[in-house]
Amino acid sequence: MADVLDGRRQPADEIMGRFLDGKLTGGELRAPILNSWLRCQAAGLTPDNARPRLFHDLDFDCEVVRAARPVFERLRTAVMGTPAGMFLGDANGVIFLRNVGEPAQGTLLDAVGSAPGFSYAETDIGTTALGSALVERRTCRVSGNEHFAEELHGLTAVATPIRNPLSGRVAGVISVTCPNDRASMEMTALAQRSATAVEQRLLELSSQHERALMEKFLRTKGVRAGNAALRSAPRNLCRRDRLALEDAAVRLVAQGRRAVLEITLSNGRTATLSAQPMSDSTGIAVEVWLTGG
Secondary structure (H helix, E strand, O other): OOOOEOOOOOOOOOHHHHHHOOOOOOOOOOHHHHHHHHHHHHOOOOOOOOOOEEOOOOOOOOHHHHHHHHHHHHOHHHHOOOOOEEEEEEOOOEEEEEEEOOHHHHHHHHHOOOOOOEEOOHHHHOOOHHHHHHHHOOOEEEEHHHOOOHHHOOEEEEEEEEEOOOOOOEEEEEEEEEEHHHOOOHHHHHHHHHHHHHHHHHHHHOOHHHHHHHHHHHHHOOEEEOOEEEOOOOOOOOHHHHHHHHHHHHHHHHHOOOEEEEEEOOOOOEEEEEEEEOOOOOOEEEEEEEEOO
């Protein structure tokens, strides 16, 4: 899968030392992991001071937690009886929910701060699947001593961002972890399936007003060419361009104000999107003009 950062090839233990000494040679470390280590170093982290930070007074009734809670309850059996853990983190990398398959694994995870209330953001604990997925905004896999913090070297984890379907913004992250010798690609499938389920729940929890606006837009998707308003996009508009237009329009609607945006389509044509508040104050209307080509 192209958007998965696959970490099955683990680096040697000495690589961190060479990295810190500036003596790392090309090919010793996967590029995404090296980039993460560089970000950690720029943030002032070292393997010795990288620790999860504990937060108090968290809002466990926030939107992403309310959306994820029934998903976690339903998927509890997916990790039951296995040495795996499944986590929900918010957009800042703070863990809110956790499912653990075995009591012994829960004890191990507690010891490294993989528990509700702790931050697994890159700026706190360094390279982890959960933190890197939030930075990279895609599915990430981090194995063994690809982790920046030494206490995580016995674990492999996969994490997938959760996107709010209405705004397109990253609302949180799902992470699945287990001991290195039990890691499999099924972890990726579980993380991605869980993230999709939470995204659907976010849509269900959105206000009726927001949902009505989204559904109206997806039904009409009017594209205006010249002075003629069309009920659907031109036939020569490929699926990729249709999705690009829909994504841009959703982002404009989410801003809730007058705005203009231009995007270049795959055939070189320019699409200009104009967002205008509707006269009856019921939402935002988006029109699209296609020029060129």
